[in-house]
Amino acid sequence: MSVSTTRPALIEQGHWLTVRDCKRVLVVVHTVTFAQRLQEVFGLLESDLRIQLVFTAAPHAFGSGVTQYLQELGIVTVPWEEALRTEFDLALAAGSRGVHELRAPVVRVSHGAGHIKPLTDTGSLAPGERRPPGMLSRRHLLHEGRLVPAAIAYAHERDLAELARWCPEALPAAHVVGDPCVDRITAGLPRRAEYRRALGIGSGERLVVVTSTWGPTSTFGRLDALLPQLLGQLSGDGHRIAMLVHPNVFAGHGTRQVRGWLAGCRDRGLALVPPEADWQAPLIAADWIIGDHGSLTVYGALTEATLLLTPGPRREVSDYSPTALLSAVAPVIAPGYPLAGQLDYAARSRRPGQYDDVTAALSSAPGEFHQRMRSVVYRLLGLGEPALAPLVSPPPPPPSLRQWEVSAGWEAVQ
Numbered sequence: 001m002s003v004s005t006t007r008p009a010l011i012e013q014g015h016w017l018t019v020r021d022c023k024r025v026l027v028v029v030h031t032v033t034f035a036q037r038l039q040e041v042f043g044l045l046e047s048d049l050r051i052q053l054v055f056t057a058a059p060h061a062f063g064s065g066v067t068q069y070l071q072e073l074g075i076v077t078v079p080w081e082e083a084l085r086t087e088f089d090l091a092l093a094a095g096s097r098g099v100h101e102l103r104a105p106v107v108r109v110s111h112g113a114g115h116i117k118p119l120t121d122t123g124s125l126a127p128g129e130r131r132p133p134g135m136l137s138r139r140h141l142l143h144e145g146r147l148v149p150a151a152i153a154y155a156h157e158r159d160l161a162e163l164a165r166w167c168p169e170a171l172p173a174a175h176v177v178g179d180p181c182v183d184r185i186t187a188g189l190p191r192r193a194e195y196r197r198a199l200g201i202g203s204g205e206r207l208v209v210v211t212s213t214w215g216p217t218s219t220f221g222r223l224d225a226l227l228p229q230l231l232g233q234l235s236g237d238g239h240r241i242a243m244l245v246h247p248n249v250f251a252g253h254g255t256r257q258v259r260g261w262l263a264g265c266r267d268r269g270l271a272l273v274p275p276e277a278d279w280q281a282p283l284i285a286a287d288w289i290i291g292d293h294g295s296l297t298v299y300g301a302l303t304e305a306t307l308l309l310t311p312g313p314r315r316e317v318s319d320y321s322p323t324a325l326l327s328a329v330a331p332v333i334a335p336g337y338p339l340a341g342q343l344d345y346a347a348r349s350r351r352p353g354q355y356d357d358v359t360a361a362l363s364s365a366p367g368e369f370h371q372r373m374r375s376v377v378y379r380l381l382g383l384g385e386p387a388l389a390p391l392v393s394p395p396p397p398p399p400s401l402r403q404w405e406v407s408a409g410w411e412a413v414q
Contacts, residue, residue: 022052023381026083026091026104030060032069032247032275034094037111039073040180041092044374044390050383056083058098062214062251069276090380100143105150105380109373110135113181113295113322113362115159132166133318141170151376155179157364162320177372178365181280181295185302186366188284188394192304195285198397201240208234208241208343209286209305213294214248219310223261225335226310230290231268233339240269240401242282244296247275271404280395288343290333298322298362301355306347308333322361329354367392 027042029035045051055077057066070077080098088104094111115133134140136159141147152174154160160174188195201207210230212219219226230241250258255275262272273279279296283289286305291297293312300307301322307330317323331346333339365372370390378385 023089026088028093030095031062062248064251096140108149108152113298153177178369179363180369182363195281200400206287211244211291211296214246219292242271250275271401281398301358
């Protein structure tokens with residue numbers, strides 16, 4: 001074979017590889033968000049000498065930044081077209097696009113805090129028919145009437161009841177494994193003081209974290225209403241402000257554009273957490289979390305922070321999701337009134353156990369995701385599991401907020 005037609009060694013195998021006779025697992029990454037969730041799964045496999053991981057970036061509207069994110073993890077990807085032509089022993093994916101073309105049994109991994117958003121493509125629904133959550137719908141699980149995944153990982157037992165309602169054909173492949181974010185946040189709660197020191201939060205300062213999902217009804221989609229008020233009333237008054245924005249916002253609009261839209265916040269102390277950063281430690285460190293209907297707001301219910309919701313349309317939230325439960329018990333920002341007073345009022349009004357139903361809806365197997373998920377994967381690979389329990393590490397200490405402030409290094413990218 002000529003140099004010009006030589007394919008990647010991970011595809012060719014044969015004499016190109018040093019460690020041979022491995023089970024080959026393809027990790028299909030559509031977006032940065034999916035990559036972060038899949039990392040909890042492929043991290044369970046990468047130290048096993050019987051397994052070779054192969055990564056590919058699958059086409060997606062929000063796929064920008066995926067290759068760079070993987071490269072920063074030391075991961076080399078193979079082209080999507082090559083991956084489609086190659087047989088693997090197993091494939092891991094958090095998205096559905098194109099996975100029916102793979103030549104491998106597929107494990108679909110849920111992402112996010114429950115199934116928040118109903119199906120957006122309603123072309124297959126009858127007039128007036130309710131929209132199912134995407135990961136529970138025939139649209140995302142079947143292709144031409146055939147069930148695509150060999151296994152589907154869900155966080156909660158009640159997901160199975162919803163699956164029976166929307167796509168009963170998928171029930172034999174469904175497994176309840178829990179939620180890795182619940183487990184890592186829980187493991188990190190005792191390190192809250194350490195995270196605050198790492199972020200540079202002084203003893204007399206309070207941290208306000210603003211969370212945003214993507215889409216026009218998100219916090220970021222209406223940023224011109226909230227952020228000027230937040231910075232004008234709180235910045236420099238003993239409050240530090242950080243934003244956790246969904247990676248799809250960066251992928252859809254571009255990192256430079258997102259920072260450009262926040263240029264008015266220069267020198268006002270806003271820290272914009274980059275999409276590739278670990279978001280769990282800032283969430284744990286927060287005194288207040290102001291958020292929309294996205295996953296990060298719901299995960300905030302696990303922490304010591306006081307939650308406040310931004311007003312949002314309920315039609316964009318699945319009725320049975322943890323977000324719907326949160327919207328019934330969390331206070332909502334009242335437009336036109338001073339924010340500092342609302343933060344203090346919400347903190348004084350928080351009741352013990354106020355969010356217990358919300359957090360219970362996130363996982364029906366708390367602390368068990370890594371063990372259960374590993375068992376599913378190894379069973380499909382036909383391998384015995386390693387003779388040690390998988391490690392559930394707390395989130396690592398974050399950088400200082402100064403590194404993430406919008407004004408920091410901004411002139412360098414002009």
